[in-house]
Amino acid sequence: MVYQTDMLNSACTVSLQELKKNCSNCNLKDLCMPVGLKPEELERLDKLVSLRRKLLKGEHLFRTGEHFNSLFAVKTGTFKTLVNNQDGSDQVIGFQMTGELLGLDGLGTGQHMCEAIALEDSEVCTIPYSRLDELAQEFHALQMHFHRIMSREIVKDQNAMLLLGSMRAEQRLSAFLLNLTERQKARGFSSREMVLRMTREEIGSYLGMKIETVSRTFSKLQKDQLIKIDQKNLTILNHTLLQNLATGKAH
Amino acid sequence: MVYQTDMLNSACTVSLQELKKNCSNCNLKDLCMPVGLKPEELERLDKLVSLRRKLLKGEHLFRTGEHFNSLFAVKTGTFKTLVNNQDGSDQVIGFQMTGELLGLDGLGTGQHMCEAIALEDSEVCTIPYSRLDELAQEFHALQMHFHRIMSREIVKDQNAMLLLGSMRAEQRLSAFLLNLTERQKARGFSSREMVLRMTREEIGSYLGMKIETVSRTFSKLQKDQLIKIDQKNLTILNHTLLQNLATGKAH
DNA sequence: CGTGTTATTGAGTAGCATCAATAATTGTGG
DNA sequence: CCACAATTATTGATGCTACTCAATAACACG
Missing domain, CATH: 2.60.120.10 (Jelly Rolls)
Incomplete structure (x- = not known):
């Protein structure tokens, strides 16, 4: 066509x-x-x-x-x-x-x-x-x-x-979001903003956590001003802190 | 030499x-x-x-x-x-x-x-x-x-x-032990008995659980007569039930 | 034979799951 | 295009699993 x-x-x-x-x-x-x-x-x-x-x-x-x-x-x-x-x-x-x-x-x-x-x-x-x-x-x-x-x-x-064997929920989700945005960046798109194509349930399944935990963890990261998540629209607000979280360097 | x-x-x-x-x-x-x-x-x-x-x-x-x-x-x-x-x-x-x-x-x-x-x-x-x-x-x-x-x-x-994303401790360990014994069998050895060459800590690290949980889970499986575990010497006592546990078919 | 490592077991707790209710969104057929 | 149903997401209350801390035992090594 x-x-x-x-x-x-x-x-x-x-x-x-x-x-x-x-x-x-x-x-x-x-x-x-x-x-x-x-x-x-x-x-x-x-x-x-x-x-x-x-x-x-x-x-x-x-x-x-x-x-x-x-x-x-x-x-x-x-x-x-x-x-x-x-x-x-x-x-x-x-x-x-x-x-x-x-x-x-x-x-x-x-x-x-x-x-x-x-x-x-x-x-x-x-x-x-x-x-x-x-x-x-x-x-x-x-x-x-x-x-x-x-x-x-x-x-x-x-x-x-x-990730599945040795990270906690917050760390898993942070690492996941950073991985996604890095891959977006490699494709010439913004590494700050992206649209998540998967549901919370699919994210949970991949990260070994329940949908409620995914949702709560998103809310937590947003409350802490690390990300903005509006439906499937993700914005990384504080890349450094998010990376510290993901790599276990958070205080 | x-x-x-x-x-x-x-x-x-x-x-x-x-x-x-x-x-x-x-x-x-x-x-x-x-x-x-x-x-x-x-x-x-x-x-x-x-x-x-x-x-x-x-x-x-x-x-x-x-x-x-x-x-x-x-x-x-x-x-x-x-x-x-x-x-x-x-x-x-x-x-x-x-x-x-x-x-x-x-x-x-x-x-x-x-x-x-x-x-x-x-x-x-x-x-x-x-x-x-x-x-x-x-x-x-x-x-x-x-x-x-x-x-x-x-x-x-x-x-x-x-295994890491969707199984619980008992299921993880069962699946792990069955995997090991099957590989032993493929090498012409008994699939009923084997010597575990790794420590509890190494098993735990692989299975995403702490050494204490590994130890407790071994004890539980032994109490339930599914295995016999004496130090590193493992015997599968009830292969069927162990497999049911590992595959989530346990009642 | 003593010392460091590895394993077991208990008590208390944190983190995540489960259950549940509601809200928001998407998809569907009239 | 709207109304309704189905799916998806959020948030709260409660419970269970596995973690943490701790003490002791068993074993491996020099």
């Missing part, structure tokens, strides 16, 4: 040629898969990432147990990933923003080990794993980069374990 | 030829890096994994911030990995048994993001990353297998997040 040819002659500023490319002219290329690739390699990656998929808010990108075929890069929007507990309950284990990769969990067994749901209307680039693999075999830089991405995912999860 | 040539003529039962091999005749090859490799590929991997390193109990295999060069496969013994919190405290984020890989955290940044310490006198096989990478470029099966290993590491960490 958006990329109809007749639009190109009027308001739209991108050329038809550019539209055929995917990664090359993507504004996320410094965050996403193509990091550090040469033009030639980038062109090959373009062909691989030809399929885009749009998801409405609440829609599943994949579900637990589904056959793993592809990785997904978030083009626009936000996602949450959930693991299904054996007792039937779910837990949020991550939020994914633009440029971040989804589906790495499925590579080990060939089945997705978690589910991914769009938190707003979103778009993903589909990266068929078998073809990524071929290309990585050919281009060493892509190989290395893919390994680095997976390694960073591991480190990210280990930091989440740290 | 141990592999001096003159030892081979006396008590030692392995031949000189076998000693040159590493992975090929390793009894861990069904658990470790070589899984699913062809004989030719295995032989090439052998040359790569030539360096073994012995560590005494308490010794560091690597520290946070150290330059990342190699991955390590546990040949004998047990390790713990720790992340250093910004406030100076540490948290255990994993225990590694024979055949398990250490160091994947360092790949992303080129620096180790956690530290690894031997819980008993141990031995590791050193796998230089740059050479593993070359070999993986050549042998697709090794490439795929390495990706699967990393993916499983991610899933493992996500399950740890689940």
Whole structure:
């Protein structure tokens, strides 16, 4: 819809040629898969990432147990990933923003080990794993980069374990908010203000606390003038103090 | 020291030829890096994994911030990995048994993001990353297998997040003990009895609870006849009930 | 054999969960 | 576009889990 040819002659500023490319002219290329690739390699990656998929808010990108075929890069929007507990309950284990990769969990067994749901209307680039693999075999830089991405995912999860295992509610929420705003900053947005795309319940699930505790902790941080939280609109009022809280350096 | 040539003529039962091999005749090859490799590929991997390193109990295999060069496969013994919190405290984020890989955290940044310490006198096989990478470029099966290993590491960490985020003390410890004994079983040992190589404090750090709570929970599980715990000697007395507890199916 | 570390158990308490009521917001169909 | 229902969020009162502090016991190491 958006990329109809007749639009190109009027308001739209991108050329038809550019539209055929995917990664090359993507504004996320410094965050996403193509990091550090040469033009030639980038062109090959373009062909691989030809399929885009749009998801409405609440829609599943994949579900637990589904056959793993592809990785997904978030083009626009936000996602949450959930693991299904054996007792039937779910837990949020991550939020994914633009440029971040989804589906790495499925590579080990060939089945997705978690589910991914769009938190707003979103778009993903589909990266068929078998073809990524071929290309990585050919281009060493892509190989290395893919390994680095997976390694960073591991480190990210280990930091989440740290948060869940040894922080108290106020500290968890502070660390979480700072993490979100830093990621916003890396995408060229303000690190002072942002819109939270997730509910209090989803935040609570991710941080291992109940929705009431999340709400109370938000109120506490606001009362202490560290943040302003109006619905989903967050403003960091005192970054230094919030960071002290998050890192346990608070008096 | 141990592999001096003159030892081979006396008590030692392995031949000189076998000693040159590493992975090929390793009894861990069904658990470790070589899984699913062809004989030719295995032989090439052998040359790569030539360096073994012995560590005494308490010794560091690597520290946070150290330059990342190699991955390590546990040949004998047990390790713990720790992340250093910004406030100076540490948290255990994993225990590694024979055949398990250490160091994947360092790949992303080129620096180790956690530290690894031997819980008993141990031995590791050193796998230089740059050479593993070359070999993986050549042998697709090794490439795929390495990706699967990393993916499983991610899933493992996500399950740890689940444990820390949504289980209570008794459930955490039950799940932990079952996880340990299952891994023992995969190595051909009894899944009913084992020696815990870590202290109560290390267990607590991993499970996000204080040492007193670990101790009390052990006592509770013993009182309920689910386990027998005598110092570090664990016996699973009622596997079914313990599993019900761990999976939240307990009445 | 003594000293430092590790483990157990008890008493009291803090922090978070639970239950509950209400308010605000979002989504839906007429 | 509005009214109603469903979802989401806030705040209070109360209870339980796990933490803290403390004392003692058991063990590991030189």
